[in-house]
Structure formats: C-alpha cells, structure tokens
Amino acid sequence: MALPVKDQLRYWGLAAAVFVAVLYLLGDVLLPFVIGGAIAYFVDPVADRLERWGLSRAAATAVITIASVLLFVLMVLMVVPALITQMIDLINVLPQLFQDLRTFVSTHFPSVLDRESNAHQMIASVIETLKSRSGDLLQTLAGSVGSAINVVLLLVIVPVVSVYLLLDWDRMIARIDQLLPLDHAPVIRRLAGEIDAVLASFVRGMGTVCLILGTYYAVALMIVGLQFGLVVGLIAGLVTFIPYLGALIGGALAIGLALFQFWGDWLSIGLVAAIFALGQVVEGNLLTPKLVGSSVGLHPVWLLLALSVFGALFGFVGMLIAVPVAAALGVLARFGTGQYLGSRLYRGLTVQDDD
Numbered sequence: 138m139a140l141p142v143k144d145q146l147r148y149w150g151l152a153a154a155v156f157v158a159v160l161y162l163l164g165d166v167l168l169p170f171v172i173g174g175a176i177a178y179f180v181d182p183v184a185d186r187l188e189r190w191g192l193s194r195a196a197a198t199a200v201i202t203i204a205s206v207l208l209f210v211l212m213v214l215m216v217v218p219a220l221i222t223q224m225i226d227l228i229n230v231l232p233q234l235f236q237d238l239r240t241f242v243s244t245h246f247p248s249v250l251d252r253e254s255n256a257h258q259m260i261a262s263v264i265e266t267l268k269s270r271s272g273d274l275l276q277t278l279a280g281s282v283g284s285a286i287n288v289v290l291l292l293v294i295v296p297v298v299s300v301y302l303l304l305d306w307d308r309m310i311a312r313i314d315q316l317l318p319l320d321h322a323p324v325i326r327r328l329a330g331e332i333d334a335v336l337a338s339f340v341r342g343m344g345t346v347c348l349i350l351g352t353y354y355a356v357a358l359m360i361v362g363l364q365f366g367l368v369v370g371l372i373a374g375l376v377t378f379i380p381y382l383g384a385l386i387g388g389a390l391a392i393g394l395a396l397f398q399f400w401g402d403w404l405s406i407g408l409v410a411a412i413f414a415l416g417q418v419v420e421g422n423l424l425t426p427k428l429v430g431s432s433v434g435l436h437p438v439w440l441l442l443a444l445s446v447f448g449a450l451f452g453f454v455g456m457l458i459a460v461p462v463a464a465a466l467g468v469l470a471r472f473g474t475g476q477y478l479g480s481r482l483y484r485g486l487t488v489q490d491d492d
C-alpha cells in the first residue's frame with residue numbers, strides 16, 4: 138500500500154530541505170565534486186560512443202582522459218600565455234584609452250566636458266559612485282574567489298573525480314534507478330529523461346556553440362589586426378549562451394577598441410562590425426538550430442533568474458548548478474501544468490457532464 142500523499146510530501150520536502158542545507162553549508166567543499174560531475178556528464182556520450190565502437194568502459198575513459206590532458210597541455214602552451222599577455226596589455230593601456238576618449242569627446246562633443254552641463258554632472262556622478270564602490274567591490278570579489286576556488290583542489294581533485302565518475306557513470310545511474318520508489322519509478326524515469334534531453338541540448342549544445350563562436354571571433358579579430366582580439370573573442374564566446382548578449386558585449390568592446398586603433402580607417406572598423414554581424418547570422422540560422430534545437434525550453438529570462446538566485450544563495454557552486462536546476466524545474470513545471478489540465482480542478486464538473 139502506497140504512503141498517503143501527505144506523508145510523501147513530508148518526506149520529499151525533508152529531503153529537499155536537507156539537500157539545500159548541505160549545499161548552503163558545504164558549497165565551497167562541494168565545488169570540485171560538482172565540476173567533476175559536470176565534466177563526467179558532459180563527456181559520457183563520448184564514452185558511450187567509444188564503447189559502441191568496441192572499447193571497454195575503462196579503455197574509453199583512458200582514451201578520453203589522455204585526449205583531455207593533451208588538449209589541456211596544448212592550450213596551456215599556445216593559448217593561455219597569449220591570453221594572459223593580451224589581458225595584461227589591455228589593463229596597462231586602459232589609462233591611455235580613457236585619455237584618448239577624453240580627447241575625442243572634447244573635440245567632437247565639447248558640451249559633455251562643460252562642468253555646468255547636465256551630461257558632465259551625470260558622468261561625474263557615475264564616476265564618483267564607481268570610485269566609492271570599487272574598493273568594496275574588489276574586496277568582495279577577492280574574498281569570494283579566494284573562498285570559492287582553491288586552485289590546488291581544482292587542479293588535483295576535479296580530474297580525479299571526473300575520471301572515477303565517468304568510469305562508473307552507467308553503473309551509478311543503474312543503481313540510482315534501482316532505488317527509485319516503485320510506485321513512482323515510471324514517472325520519475327520519464328521526467329529524468331526529459332530533463333536529460335533538455336540538459337543535453339542546452340549544456341552540450343550551447344557549450345559547443347560558445348566554443349565555436351569564441352574561436353571564430355578571436356581568430357577573425359586577430360586576422361583583421363585588432364589588438365586584444367583574443368580577449369574580446371573569449372568574452373564574447375563565454376556569454377553567447379545568453380542570446381544576443383555575447384554579440385552585444387563583444388561587439389561593443391571590439392568596435393570601441395577598433396575606433397581607437399583604426400580611427401579614420403573605416404574599412405577596418407567596418408570589418409570588425411561585420412565579423413560580429415556574420416557571427417550572429419551563423420549562430421541564429423545554423424549553429425543554434427543544429428546543435429541546440431528549438432525545443433530546449435530554457436527561456437533566457439528564466440536562465441538569468443536562476444543564475445542570479447542560485448549565485449546569490451550558494452555562491453559559485455550555485456551558479457554551476459543553476460542551469461540543471463532550471464532545466465529540472467522547467468520540466469517539472471510543464472509536467473505539473475499537464476497534470477493540472479487533466480484534473481478536476483481545471484476541468485470541473487461541466488466537462489465531466491459533457492463527456
């Protein structure tokens with residue numbers, strides 16, 4: 138005999154409360170394990186594909202691990218030094234950029250620098266606010282980064298956790314499936330399949346889109362000759378998962394730098410703008426439909442809300458789990474809506490009489 142609904146709600150509510158409490162209290166400790174689990178989930182289809190080609194699970198895990206190590210070493214040797222150099226150069230050149238901006242504004246928009254003008258007073262107010270808050274902001278960032286990311290743990294524990302989880306992923310999922318409540322197992326399996334489909338489409342698909350677009354932006358901007366093109370491409374690629382935001386942020390940054398570097402060379406400035414326009418066309422018409430699909434069900438506003446709420450509550454770990462939790466809540470919301478549309482609360486007595 139199944140437990141009454143009231144008791145089931147009590148037990149599941151208690152389990153959810155314990156999960157939230159553990160996540161809140163042990164967020165920093167769980168960070169390497171969350172990242173390792175995310176990596177294992179991300180590459181599990183690759184391991185399954187290698188198994189279908191005749192490799193054992195251990196051999197498939199070894200192949201993926203060796204390939205990942207080689208890729209990591211290649212990035213460290215080729216990409217990371219150039220990226221760090223460009224970021225340092227960008228920080229060093231910022232004062233000169235601001236001076237050039239002031240000269241440009243004083244030449245073309247002298248009223249902005251007039252101390253009596255509203256525009257000048259507004260800009261001065263914004264600058265003073267930023268100055269007053271910059272110290273607190275840097276201190277907060279330094280403290281949060283220092284407490285959330287331990288470099289040693291990330292470099293040592295994350296690879297070990299991801300390898301072990303990838304090796305035992307199928308057995309772990311099968312064991313969890315055996316522990317499902319028998320009365321609810323079919324529904325839970327169906328919902329879990331839908332959540333997995335959403336995550337596979339969004340996380341793996343959008344991750345691939347971000348990687349492709351970030352590489353495209355960085356390479357294209359460096360070919361055009363834009364300074365700091367690698368940094369701009371990285372930034373644009375990282376935020377591509379939010380529609381249009383990657384192109385807006387990266388495009389504004391790239392065009393702003395191009396105006397200072399190529400002022401008067403309108404062809405080069407136009408090429409920088411065309412690079413981001415072409416990237417948006419390719420993403421919207423080719424990459425996102427092919428790699429992500431149109432039925433993911435994660436609205437950008439819902440995604441931003443989840444990132445903000447979980448980041449505020451649980452810090453960096455909360456931001457990592459925000460996407461899967463948002464996907465799960467979206468699937469559960471659609472399931473609940475379907476149950477409601479078939480219930481007497483929605484249908485009422487009138488529909489029953491008509492039937």
